[in-house]
Amino acid sequence: xxxxxxxxxxxxxxxxxxxxxxxxxxxxxxxxxxxxxxxxxxxxxxxxxxxxxxxxxxxxxxxxxxxxxxxxxxxxxxxxxxxxxxxxxxxxxxxxxxxxxxxxxxxxxxxxxxxxxxxxxxxxxxxxxxxxxxxxxxxxxxxxxxxxxxxxxxxxxxxxxxxxxxxxxxxxxxxxxxxxxxxxxxxxxxxxxxxxxxxxxxxxxxxxxxxxxxxxxxxxxxxxxxxxxxxxxxxxxxxxxxxxxxxxxxxxxxxxxxxxxxxxxxxxxxxxxxxxxxxxxxxxxxxxxxxxxxxxxxxxxxxxxxxxxxxxxxxxxxxxxxxxxxxxxxxxxxxxxxxxxxxxxxxxxxxxxxxxxxxxxxxxxxxxxxxxxxxxxxxxxxxxxxxxxxxxxxxxxxxxxxxxxxxxxxxxxxxxxxxxxxxxxxxxxxxxxxxxxxxxxxxxxxxxxxxxxxxxxxxxxxxxxxxxxxxxxxxxxxxxxxxxxxxxxxxxxxxxxxxxxxxxxxxxxxxxxxxxxxxxxxxxxxxxxxxxxxxxxxxxx
Numbered sequence: 001x002x003x004x005x006x007x008x009x010x011x012x013x014x015x016x017x018x019x020x021x022x023x024x025x026x027x028x029x030x031x032x033x034x035x036x037x038x039x040x041x042x043x044x045x046x047x048x049x050x051x052x053x054x055x056x057x058x059x060x061x062x063x064x065x066x067x068x069x070x071x072x073x074x075x076x077x078x079x080x081x082x083x084x085x086x087x088x089x090x091x092x093x094x095x096x097x098x099x100x101x102x103x104x105x106x107x108x109x110x111x112x113x114x115x116x117x118x119x120x121x122x123x124x125x126x127x128x129x130x131x132x133x134x135x136x137x138x139x140x141x142x143x144x145x146x147x148x149x150x151x152x153x154x155x156x157x158x159x160x161x162x163x164x165x166x167x168x169x170x171x172x173x174x175x176x177x178x179x180x181x182x183x184x185x186x187x188x189x190x191x192x193x194x195x196x197x198x199x200x201x202x203x204x205x206x207x208x209x210x211x212x213x214x215x216x217x218x219x220x221x222x223x224x225x226x227x228x229x230x231x232x233x234x235x236x237x238x239x240x241x242x243x244x245x246x247x248x249x250x251x252x253x254x255x256x257x258x259x260x261x262x263x264x265x266x267x268x269x270x271x272x273x274x275x276x277x278x279x280x281x282x283x284x285x286x287x288x289x290x291x292x293x294x295x296x297x298x299x300x301x302x303x304x305x306x307x308x309x310x311x312x313x314x315x316x317x318x319x320x321x322x323x324x325x326x327x328x329x330x331x332x333x334x335x336x337x338x339x340x341x342x343x344x345x346x347x348x349x350x351x352x353x354x355x356x357x358x359x360x361x362x363x364x365x366x367x368x369x370x371x372x373x374x375x376x377x378x379x380x381x382x383x384x385x386x387x388x389x390x391x392x393x394x395x396x397x398x399x400x401x402x403x404x405x406x407x408x409x410x411x412x413x414x415x416x417x418x419x420x421x422x423x424x425x426x427x428x429x430x431x432x433x434x435x436x437x438x439x440x441x442x443x444x445x446x447x448x449x450x451x452x453x454x455x456x457x458x459x460x461x462x463x464x465x466x467x468x469x470x471x472x473x474x475x476x477x478x479x480x481x482x483x484x485x486x487x488x489x490x491x492x493x494x495x496x497x498x499x500x501x502x503x504x505x506x507x508x509x510x511x512x513x514x515x516x517x518x519x520x521x522x523x524x525x526x527x528x529x530x531x532x533x534x535x536x537x538x539x540x541x
Contacts, residue, residue: 062253063271072207073153073194078419090196107123236252247538293528300431305461307427316370329396346441459499470489
Protein backbone atom coordinates (compact mmCIF):
# COMPACT_ATOMS: atom_id res chain seq x y z
CA UNK A 1 0.00 0.00 0.00
CA UNK A 2 2.50 2.64 -1.06
CA UNK A 3 1.73 6.31 -0.95
CA UNK A 4 0.95 6.30 -4.64
CA UNK A 5 -2.64 5.96 -3.53
CA UNK A 6 -4.57 2.73 -3.33
CA UNK A 7 -8.10 3.32 -2.11
CA UNK A 8 -7.74 2.57 1.57
CA UNK A 9 -4.49 4.51 1.86
CA UNK A 10 -5.91 7.43 -0.06
CA UNK A 11 -8.85 7.87 2.28
CA UNK A 12 -6.59 7.75 5.33
CA UNK A 13 -4.17 10.39 4.14
CA UNK A 14 -6.82 12.76 2.85
CA UNK A 15 -7.94 13.39 6.42
CA UNK A 16 -4.42 14.09 7.56
CA UNK A 17 -3.73 17.00 5.24
CA UNK A 18 -6.87 19.02 5.82
CA UNK A 19 -8.71 17.56 2.88
CA UNK A 20 -5.82 18.39 0.54
CA UNK A 21 -4.55 15.42 -1.52
CA UNK A 22 -1.02 14.35 -0.67
CA UNK A 23 1.09 15.07 -3.71
CA UNK A 24 3.28 12.10 -4.40
CA UNK A 25 5.73 13.32 -7.01
CA UNK A 26 9.41 12.64 -7.47
CA UNK A 27 11.76 15.45 -6.52
CA UNK A 28 14.50 16.42 -8.94
CA UNK A 29 17.76 15.06 -7.59
CA UNK A 30 20.57 17.53 -7.84
CA UNK A 31 23.17 19.50 -5.79
CA UNK A 32 24.61 22.91 -4.71
CA UNK A 33 27.25 24.85 -2.27
CA UNK A 34 28.09 26.61 1.51
CA UNK A 35 29.96 28.63 5.04
CA UNK A 36 29.15 30.11 8.91
CA UNK A 37 29.97 32.59 11.78
CA UNK A 38 33.39 32.84 13.48
CA UNK A 39 33.09 30.47 16.43
CA UNK A 40 29.94 28.89 15.03
CA UNK A 41 30.87 28.14 11.41
CA UNK A 42 29.90 24.64 10.34
CA UNK A 43 32.93 22.41 9.66
CA UNK A 44 33.84 22.23 5.99
CA UNK A 45 31.61 25.16 5.13
CA UNK A 46 34.33 27.23 3.47
CA UNK A 47 35.03 24.56 0.85
CA UNK A 48 31.63 25.04 -0.80
CA UNK A 49 31.14 28.47 -2.22
CA UNK A 50 28.99 28.73 -5.34
CA UNK A 51 26.75 26.60 -7.50
CA UNK A 52 28.14 25.67 -10.91
CA UNK A 53 30.10 28.89 -11.26
CA UNK A 54 30.71 28.18 -14.93
CA UNK A 55 26.95 28.08 -15.48
CA UNK A 56 26.00 31.44 -13.97
CA UNK A 57 26.90 34.05 -11.43
CA UNK A 58 26.00 33.10 -7.85
CA UNK A 59 22.62 34.50 -6.87
CA UNK A 60 22.52 36.36 -3.55
CA UNK A 61 19.17 37.20 -1.96
CA UNK A 62 19.04 39.61 0.99
CA UNK A 63 16.11 39.76 3.40
CA UNK A 64 15.24 41.76 6.50
CA UNK A 65 17.23 40.55 9.52
CA UNK A 66 16.77 40.43 13.26
CA UNK A 67 17.91 37.95 15.89
CA UNK A 68 15.74 34.82 16.03
CA UNK A 69 18.26 32.65 17.85
CA UNK A 70 20.87 30.14 16.81
CA UNK A 71 19.16 27.96 14.17
CA UNK A 72 19.60 24.52 15.70
CA UNK A 73 16.35 22.67 16.48
CA UNK A 74 16.89 23.47 20.17
CA UNK A 75 18.17 27.06 20.25
CA UNK A 76 16.13 29.14 17.79
CA UNK A 77 13.34 31.41 18.97
CA UNK A 78 9.91 29.80 18.86
CA UNK A 79 8.26 32.06 16.31
CA UNK A 80 8.19 31.63 12.53
CA UNK A 81 11.36 33.52 11.54
CA UNK A 82 13.36 31.35 13.93
CA UNK A 83 11.69 28.10 12.92
CA UNK A 84 12.04 28.56 9.19
CA UNK A 85 15.68 29.61 9.32
CA UNK A 86 16.39 26.36 11.13
CA UNK A 87 14.47 24.45 8.45
CA UNK A 88 16.79 25.70 5.72
CA UNK A 89 19.47 23.57 7.41
CA UNK A 90 17.48 20.55 8.62
CA UNK A 91 15.30 18.39 6.38
CA UNK A 92 12.32 16.20 7.30
CA UNK A 93 10.61 13.12 5.89
CA UNK A 94 7.95 15.28 4.20
CA UNK A 95 7.87 18.87 2.99
CA UNK A 96 5.10 21.35 2.11
CA UNK A 97 4.36 22.94 -1.23
CA UNK A 98 1.40 25.07 -2.36
CA UNK A 99 -1.08 22.18 -2.34
CA UNK A 100 -0.11 19.81 0.45
CA UNK A 101 2.59 17.49 1.74
CA UNK A 102 5.14 15.99 -0.64
CA UNK A 103 7.84 13.30 -0.24
CA UNK A 104 11.20 14.61 0.91
CA UNK A 105 13.73 12.49 2.83
CA UNK A 106 11.13 9.74 2.54
CA UNK A 107 10.47 8.90 -1.10
CA UNK A 108 7.47 6.71 -0.27
CA UNK A 109 5.67 5.12 2.67
CA UNK A 110 3.19 2.44 3.60
CA UNK A 111 0.53 2.29 6.29
CA UNK A 112 -1.20 -0.64 7.93
CA UNK A 113 -4.93 -1.22 7.54
CA UNK A 114 -5.60 -0.14 11.12
CA UNK A 115 -3.64 3.11 10.68
CA UNK A 116 -1.25 2.35 13.54
CA UNK A 117 1.92 1.31 11.70
CA UNK A 118 3.91 3.28 9.12
CA UNK A 119 6.88 2.17 7.06
CA UNK A 120 8.91 4.99 5.49
CA UNK A 121 11.27 4.26 2.60
CA UNK A 122 14.18 6.71 2.77
CA UNK A 123 16.14 8.18 -0.10
CA UNK A 124 19.62 6.84 -0.63
CA UNK A 125 22.62 9.09 -1.11
CA UNK A 126 21.56 11.79 1.35
CA UNK A 127 24.61 13.48 2.87
CA UNK A 128 25.05 15.39 6.09
CA UNK A 129 26.87 18.68 5.71
CA UNK A 130 30.04 17.05 7.08
CA UNK A 131 29.98 14.44 4.30
CA UNK A 132 28.63 11.43 6.22
CA UNK A 133 25.66 9.43 4.95
CA UNK A 134 22.22 9.80 6.46
CA UNK A 135 20.57 6.46 7.26
CA UNK A 136 17.56 5.07 9.08
CA UNK A 137 19.56 5.07 12.31
CA UNK A 138 19.62 8.88 12.23
CA UNK A 139 15.84 8.96 11.86
CA UNK A 140 15.27 6.49 14.69
CA UNK A 141 17.72 8.36 16.91
CA UNK A 142 16.06 11.73 16.22
CA UNK A 143 12.62 10.71 17.48
CA UNK A 144 13.88 9.03 20.63
CA UNK A 145 16.22 11.95 21.31
CA UNK A 146 13.32 14.40 20.93
CA UNK A 147 11.30 12.44 23.50
CA UNK A 148 14.10 12.95 26.02
CA UNK A 149 15.02 16.47 24.87
CA UNK A 150 12.03 18.26 23.29
CA UNK A 151 13.09 20.76 20.60
CA UNK A 152 11.65 24.25 20.27
CA UNK A 153 9.09 23.23 17.66
CA UNK A 154 7.51 19.76 17.46
CA UNK A 155 4.06 18.20 17.57
CA UNK A 156 3.30 17.00 21.09
CA UNK A 157 2.07 13.58 19.99
CA UNK A 158 5.64 12.67 19.02
CA UNK A 159 6.74 13.24 22.62
CA UNK A 160 4.01 11.01 24.06
CA UNK A 161 5.61 7.62 24.77
CA UNK A 162 2.19 6.10 25.42
CA UNK A 163 1.20 7.04 21.87
CA UNK A 164 4.41 6.63 19.86
CA UNK A 165 5.26 3.11 20.96
CA UNK A 166 8.15 2.24 18.67
CA UNK A 167 10.52 3.72 16.10
CA UNK A 168 12.84 1.15 14.51
CA UNK A 169 15.04 0.60 11.46
CA UNK A 170 13.97 -2.31 9.27
CA UNK A 171 17.04 -1.66 7.11
CA UNK A 172 19.48 1.17 6.45
CA UNK A 173 16.78 2.93 4.44
CA UNK A 174 13.51 1.86 6.05
CA UNK A 175 12.01 3.19 9.29
CA UNK A 176 8.97 1.74 11.04
CA UNK A 177 6.71 3.75 13.38
CA UNK A 178 4.18 2.00 15.61
CA UNK A 179 1.49 3.98 17.41
CA UNK A 180 -1.01 3.01 20.08
CA UNK A 181 -3.97 4.16 18.02
CA UNK A 182 -4.81 5.74 14.68
CA UNK A 183 -4.41 9.52 14.65
CA UNK A 184 -5.52 11.86 11.87
CA UNK A 185 -2.55 14.17 12.41
CA UNK A 186 0.26 11.65 12.73
CA UNK A 187 1.61 11.72 9.18
CA UNK A 188 1.94 15.50 9.11
CA UNK A 189 3.46 15.47 12.61
CA UNK A 190 6.09 12.80 11.99
CA UNK A 191 6.69 13.95 8.44
CA UNK A 192 7.70 17.50 9.35
CA UNK A 193 9.91 16.72 12.37
CA UNK A 194 13.53 17.61 11.63
CA UNK A 195 16.06 14.77 11.35
CA UNK A 196 19.30 15.01 13.38
CA UNK A 197 22.72 13.46 12.67
CA UNK A 198 23.14 10.79 15.33
CA UNK A 199 26.94 10.92 15.27
CA UNK A 200 26.80 14.53 16.51
CA UNK A 201 23.89 14.64 18.92
CA UNK A 202 24.18 11.28 20.72
CA UNK A 203 26.86 12.75 23.01
CA UNK A 204 24.98 16.00 23.68
CA UNK A 205 23.29 16.06 27.09
CA UNK A 206 22.13 19.70 27.11
CA UNK A 207 20.99 20.47 23.55
CA UNK A 208 19.71 23.97 24.39
CA UNK A 209 23.25 24.91 25.42
CA UNK A 210 24.94 23.18 22.49
CA UNK A 211 25.86 26.16 20.29
CA UNK A 212 28.94 24.75 18.61
CA UNK A 213 29.34 24.71 14.81
CA UNK A 214 28.37 21.03 14.78
CA UNK A 215 24.92 21.97 16.13
CA UNK A 216 23.97 23.34 12.70
CA UNK A 217 25.10 20.39 10.61
CA UNK A 218 22.01 19.09 8.85
CA UNK A 219 21.22 17.52 5.49
CA UNK A 220 19.13 20.42 4.17
CA UNK A 221 19.82 22.60 1.14
CA UNK A 222 21.67 25.34 3.05
CA UNK A 223 24.47 25.70 5.58
CA UNK A 224 24.72 28.46 8.11
CA UNK A 225 27.98 30.21 7.35
CA UNK A 226 27.63 33.32 9.49
CA UNK A 227 25.52 34.40 12.46
CA UNK A 228 25.74 37.53 14.57
CA UNK A 229 23.34 37.62 17.47
CA UNK A 230 23.97 41.26 18.33
CA UNK A 231 23.22 42.53 14.83
CA UNK A 232 20.65 39.89 13.94
CA UNK A 233 22.45 38.82 10.78
CA UNK A 234 22.54 35.39 9.17
CA UNK A 235 24.20 34.02 6.05
CA UNK A 236 23.20 30.72 4.49
CA UNK A 237 25.03 29.17 1.54
CA UNK A 238 23.83 26.35 -0.70
CA UNK A 239 25.11 22.86 0.17
CA UNK A 240 27.15 21.43 -2.74
CA UNK A 241 26.14 17.81 -2.09
CA UNK A 242 22.45 18.38 -1.43
CA UNK A 243 20.41 15.33 -2.43
CA UNK A 244 17.35 17.20 -3.65
CA UNK A 245 16.10 20.00 -5.91
CA UNK A 246 18.93 22.30 -6.95
CA UNK A 247 19.02 25.56 -4.97
CA UNK A 248 18.28 28.45 -7.31
CA UNK A 249 19.50 30.87 -4.66
CA UNK A 250 23.17 30.37 -3.82
CA UNK A 251 23.34 32.68 -0.79
CA UNK A 252 20.60 33.93 1.53
CA UNK A 253 21.51 36.80 3.83
CA UNK A 254 19.40 38.36 6.57
CA UNK A 255 20.58 41.91 7.24
CA UNK A 256 19.52 44.68 9.64
CA UNK A 257 17.36 47.46 8.21
CA UNK A 258 15.68 50.37 9.96
CA UNK A 259 12.90 50.75 7.39
CA UNK A 260 12.18 47.64 5.32
CA UNK A 261 10.28 49.40 2.52
CA UNK A 262 12.98 52.04 2.16
CA UNK A 263 15.64 49.32 2.19
CA UNK A 264 13.77 47.51 -0.57
CA UNK A 265 13.55 50.66 -2.68
CA UNK A 266 17.30 51.13 -2.25
CA UNK A 267 17.81 47.47 -3.32
CA UNK A 268 19.34 46.62 0.07
CA UNK A 269 16.83 43.76 0.43
CA UNK A 270 14.98 41.79 -2.25
CA UNK A 271 11.54 41.17 -0.72
CA UNK A 272 9.43 43.06 1.77
CA UNK A 273 5.93 43.41 3.08
CA UNK A 274 4.15 46.64 2.25
CA UNK A 275 1.12 48.32 3.82
CA UNK A 276 -1.95 48.94 1.70
CA UNK A 277 -1.40 52.68 1.50
CA UNK A 278 1.98 52.14 -0.20
CA UNK A 279 0.64 49.80 -2.90
CA UNK A 280 0.32 52.57 -5.52
CA UNK A 281 4.06 53.13 -5.24
CA UNK A 282 4.68 49.70 -6.81
CA UNK A 283 1.55 48.92 -8.81
CA UNK A 284 1.63 49.22 -12.59
CA UNK A 285 5.43 49.08 -12.70
CA UNK A 286 6.82 45.98 -14.47
CA UNK A 287 9.94 46.19 -12.32
CA UNK A 288 7.88 44.95 -9.36
CA UNK A 289 5.62 41.99 -8.62
CA UNK A 290 3.11 42.00 -5.76
CA UNK A 291 1.62 39.01 -3.99
CA UNK A 292 -1.22 39.08 -1.47
CA UNK A 293 -0.80 36.72 1.47
CA UNK A 294 -3.47 34.29 2.67
CA UNK A 295 -4.91 35.06 6.11
CA UNK A 296 -2.85 32.57 8.09
CA UNK A 297 -1.34 35.07 10.54
CA UNK A 298 -3.59 36.74 13.05
CA UNK A 299 -4.34 38.36 16.39
CA UNK A 300 -6.53 36.91 19.08
CA UNK A 301 -7.70 38.08 22.50
CA UNK A 302 -7.22 35.41 25.17
CA UNK A 303 -8.73 35.14 28.64
CA UNK A 304 -7.03 33.96 31.81
CA UNK A 305 -9.74 31.81 33.36
CA UNK A 306 -7.52 30.97 36.32
CA UNK A 307 -6.75 34.57 37.31
CA UNK A 308 -10.24 36.03 36.84
CA UNK A 309 -13.21 33.71 37.28
CA UNK A 310 -15.54 36.26 35.67
CA UNK A 311 -14.27 34.96 32.33
CA UNK A 312 -15.94 31.62 33.07
CA UNK A 313 -19.25 33.40 32.42
CA UNK A 314 -20.11 32.74 28.77
CA UNK A 315 -22.44 35.74 28.65
CA UNK A 316 -19.54 38.04 29.59
CA UNK A 317 -17.40 36.59 26.79
CA UNK A 318 -20.26 37.06 24.33
CA UNK A 319 -20.69 40.66 25.47
CA UNK A 320 -17.01 41.31 24.82
CA UNK A 321 -17.40 39.82 21.35
CA UNK A 322 -20.25 42.24 20.59
CA UNK A 323 -18.23 45.15 21.97
CA UNK A 324 -15.30 44.71 19.56
CA UNK A 325 -15.44 46.35 16.14
CA UNK A 326 -13.22 44.12 14.01
CA UNK A 327 -13.74 46.14 10.84
CA UNK A 328 -12.49 49.28 12.58
CA UNK A 329 -9.40 47.39 13.76
CA UNK A 330 -8.73 46.21 10.21
CA UNK A 331 -9.15 49.65 8.67
CA UNK A 332 -7.23 51.65 11.26
CA UNK A 333 -4.47 49.16 12.06
CA UNK A 334 -4.00 47.20 8.83
CA UNK A 335 -5.35 49.72 6.30
CA UNK A 336 -7.79 47.08 5.10
CA UNK A 337 -5.21 44.33 4.52
CA UNK A 338 -6.86 41.73 6.76
CA UNK A 339 -9.96 39.60 7.14
CA UNK A 340 -12.18 39.52 10.26
CA UNK A 341 -11.49 36.80 12.79
CA UNK A 342 -13.88 33.86 12.62
CA UNK A 343 -15.80 33.27 15.88
CA UNK A 344 -15.31 29.58 15.04
CA UNK A 345 -11.52 30.19 15.32
CA UNK A 346 -10.28 28.82 11.97
CA UNK A 347 -9.25 31.51 9.48
CA UNK A 348 -11.76 32.40 6.77
CA UNK A 349 -9.07 31.22 4.31
CA UNK A 350 -8.66 27.81 5.96
CA UNK A 351 -9.69 24.91 3.71
CA UNK A 352 -12.06 23.68 6.44
CA UNK A 353 -13.55 27.04 7.46
CA UNK A 354 -17.24 26.74 8.31
CA UNK A 355 -19.16 29.84 7.14
CA UNK A 356 -22.27 28.74 9.03
CA UNK A 357 -21.32 29.81 12.56
CA UNK A 358 -22.83 32.37 14.92
CA UNK A 359 -21.59 35.88 14.14
CA UNK A 360 -21.18 38.81 16.54
CA UNK A 361 -21.85 42.03 14.67
CA UNK A 362 -20.44 45.08 16.40
CA UNK A 363 -23.16 46.19 18.81
CA UNK A 364 -22.02 47.96 22.02
CA UNK A 365 -25.66 48.46 22.99
CA UNK A 366 -26.27 44.71 22.98
CA UNK A 367 -23.05 44.23 24.94
CA UNK A 368 -24.30 46.67 27.60
CA UNK A 369 -27.66 44.90 27.69
CA UNK A 370 -26.05 41.49 28.29
CA UNK A 371 -23.84 42.86 31.06
CA UNK A 372 -26.83 44.55 32.70
CA UNK A 373 -28.82 41.31 32.60
CA UNK A 374 -25.90 39.46 34.20
CA UNK A 375 -25.51 42.12 36.89
CA UNK A 376 -21.99 42.90 35.70
CA UNK A 377 -21.26 46.59 36.32
CA UNK A 378 -18.09 48.61 36.62
CA UNK A 379 -15.97 45.99 34.86
CA UNK A 380 -12.25 46.74 34.58
CA UNK A 381 -9.57 44.52 33.04
CA UNK A 382 -5.86 44.76 32.24
CA UNK A 383 -4.79 43.83 28.71
CA UNK A 384 -1.22 42.62 28.18
CA UNK A 385 0.21 43.54 24.76
CA UNK A 386 3.58 43.68 23.04
CA UNK A 387 4.92 46.84 21.45
CA UNK A 388 4.31 49.11 18.45
CA UNK A 389 1.28 47.87 16.49
CA UNK A 390 0.02 45.85 19.44
CA UNK A 391 -0.12 48.99 21.57
CA UNK A 392 -2.28 50.66 18.90
CA UNK A 393 -4.56 47.62 18.82
CA UNK A 394 -4.81 47.73 22.61
CA UNK A 395 -5.67 51.42 22.66
CA UNK A 396 -8.35 50.96 20.02
CA UNK A 397 -9.83 48.04 21.97
CA UNK A 398 -9.81 50.28 25.04
CA UNK A 399 -11.93 52.87 23.18
CA UNK A 400 -14.31 50.25 21.83
CA UNK A 401 -14.91 48.51 25.14
CA UNK A 402 -15.50 51.86 26.83
CA UNK A 403 -18.57 52.21 24.60
CA UNK A 404 -19.93 49.08 26.29
CA UNK A 405 -19.07 50.38 29.78
CA UNK A 406 -15.92 48.28 30.22
CA UNK A 407 -12.66 49.87 31.39
CA UNK A 408 -9.50 48.47 29.83
CA UNK A 409 -5.97 49.22 31.02
CA UNK A 410 -3.31 48.49 28.38
CA UNK A 411 0.03 47.15 29.66
CA UNK A 412 2.83 47.02 27.09
CA UNK A 413 6.01 44.94 27.36
CA UNK A 414 8.52 43.70 24.79
CA UNK A 415 7.48 40.68 22.72
CA UNK A 416 9.69 38.13 24.45
CA UNK A 417 8.52 39.28 27.89
CA UNK A 418 4.90 39.15 26.74
CA UNK A 419 5.33 35.60 25.46
CA UNK A 420 7.08 34.57 28.70
CA UNK A 421 4.28 35.98 30.83
CA UNK A 422 1.69 34.12 28.79
CA UNK A 423 3.63 30.86 29.25
CA UNK A 424 3.60 31.52 33.01
CA UNK A 425 -0.07 32.58 33.12
CA UNK A 426 0.87 36.07 34.32
CA UNK A 427 -1.88 38.08 32.65
CA UNK A 428 -5.61 38.80 32.83
CA UNK A 429 -6.35 39.50 29.18
CA UNK A 430 -3.64 39.19 26.53
CA UNK A 431 -3.24 40.04 22.88
CA UNK A 432 -1.46 37.30 20.91
CA UNK A 433 -0.33 37.52 17.30
CA UNK A 434 1.13 34.55 15.43
CA UNK A 435 0.99 32.39 12.32
CA UNK A 436 -0.18 28.80 11.93
CA UNK A 437 -3.85 29.58 11.34
CA UNK A 438 -3.83 27.51 8.16
CA UNK A 439 -2.51 24.34 9.80
CA UNK A 440 -4.26 21.12 10.67
CA UNK A 441 -7.50 22.01 12.53
CA UNK A 442 -6.45 19.76 15.38
CA UNK A 443 -5.17 22.99 16.91
CA UNK A 444 -8.79 23.51 17.99
CA UNK A 445 -8.26 20.54 20.29
CA UNK A 446 -4.82 21.54 21.57
CA UNK A 447 -6.08 25.04 22.30
CA UNK A 448 -9.41 24.31 23.95
CA UNK A 449 -9.57 20.76 25.35
CA UNK A 450 -10.00 20.90 29.11
CA UNK A 451 -7.44 18.11 29.68
CA UNK A 452 -4.65 20.22 28.15
CA UNK A 453 -3.18 22.77 30.54
CA UNK A 454 -0.30 24.36 28.64
CA UNK A 455 -0.52 28.12 29.16
CA UNK A 456 1.05 29.10 25.87
CA UNK A 457 -0.80 26.90 23.38
CA UNK A 458 -3.78 25.88 25.50
CA UNK A 459 -6.50 27.63 27.51
CA UNK A 460 -6.18 26.53 31.16
CA UNK A 461 -9.40 26.82 33.12
CA UNK A 462 -11.64 26.63 30.06
CA UNK A 463 -14.00 23.66 30.02
CA UNK A 464 -16.76 22.67 27.63
CA UNK A 465 -17.76 18.97 27.51
CA UNK A 466 -19.12 19.27 23.97
CA UNK A 467 -15.85 20.83 22.76
CA UNK A 468 -13.93 18.04 24.50
CA UNK A 469 -16.07 15.37 22.82
CA UNK A 470 -15.84 16.79 19.30
CA UNK A 471 -12.13 17.56 19.64
CA UNK A 472 -11.38 13.98 20.66
CA UNK A 473 -13.54 12.40 17.99
CA UNK A 474 -11.99 14.36 15.12
CA UNK A 475 -8.51 13.37 16.24
CA UNK A 476 -9.21 9.66 15.71
CA UNK A 477 -11.45 10.00 12.65
CA UNK A 478 -9.42 9.08 9.55
CA UNK A 479 -12.28 9.37 7.06
CA UNK A 480 -11.80 12.90 5.66
CA UNK A 481 -15.48 13.65 5.07
CA UNK A 482 -16.50 12.53 8.55
CA UNK A 483 -13.61 14.41 10.12
CA UNK A 484 -14.51 17.58 8.24
CA UNK A 485 -18.08 17.44 9.56
CA UNK A 486 -16.76 17.08 13.12
CA UNK A 487 -14.52 20.12 12.59
CA UNK A 488 -17.53 22.06 11.28
CA UNK A 489 -19.52 21.12 14.39
CA UNK A 490 -16.59 22.10 16.59
CA UNK A 491 -16.40 25.55 14.96
CA UNK A 492 -20.11 26.09 15.60
CA UNK A 493 -19.74 25.16 19.26
CA UNK A 494 -16.70 27.39 19.75
CA UNK A 495 -18.38 30.34 18.04
CA UNK A 496 -21.25 30.24 20.52
CA UNK A 497 -19.03 29.66 23.55
CA UNK A 498 -16.35 32.31 22.77
CA UNK A 499 -13.38 30.73 24.61
CA UNK A 500 -11.25 33.47 23.01
CA UNK A 501 -11.86 36.22 20.44
CA UNK A 502 -10.05 36.04 17.08
CA UNK A 503 -9.73 39.70 16.09
CA UNK A 504 -8.45 39.48 12.53
CA UNK A 505 -6.11 37.60 10.20
CA UNK A 506 -3.71 39.70 8.20
CA UNK A 507 -3.46 39.28 4.47
CA UNK A 508 -1.08 42.05 3.49
CA UNK A 509 1.17 42.30 0.47
CA UNK A 510 4.72 41.40 -0.43
CA UNK A 511 6.68 43.08 -3.21
CA UNK A 512 9.79 41.86 -5.04
CA UNK A 513 11.68 42.36 -8.29
CA UNK A 514 11.00 39.38 -10.60
CA UNK A 515 13.94 40.43 -12.76
CA UNK A 516 16.21 39.63 -9.82
CA UNK A 517 14.36 36.52 -8.60
CA UNK A 518 10.90 35.08 -9.26
CA UNK A 519 10.85 31.78 -7.36
CA UNK A 520 8.80 32.92 -4.36
CA UNK A 521 5.90 30.71 -3.26
CA UNK A 522 3.54 30.18 -0.33
CA UNK A 523 3.11 26.89 1.48
CA UNK A 524 -0.46 25.63 1.50
CA UNK A 525 -0.92 26.48 5.17
CA UNK A 526 1.41 29.44 5.68
CA UNK A 527 1.43 33.15 4.98
CA UNK A 528 5.09 34.04 4.32
CA UNK A 529 6.89 33.77 0.97
CA UNK A 530 10.36 33.85 2.53
CA UNK A 531 9.56 31.04 4.99
CA UNK A 532 8.99 28.40 2.32
CA UNK A 533 12.10 26.29 1.73
CA UNK A 534 10.88 25.63 -1.80
CA UNK A 535 11.00 29.37 -2.49
CA UNK A 536 14.77 28.99 -2.89
CA UNK A 537 14.87 25.69 -4.82
CA UNK A 538 14.27 24.66 -8.41
CA UNK A 539 10.82 23.23 -9.04
CA UNK A 540 9.05 21.63 -11.97
CA UNK A 541 6.81 24.23 -13.56
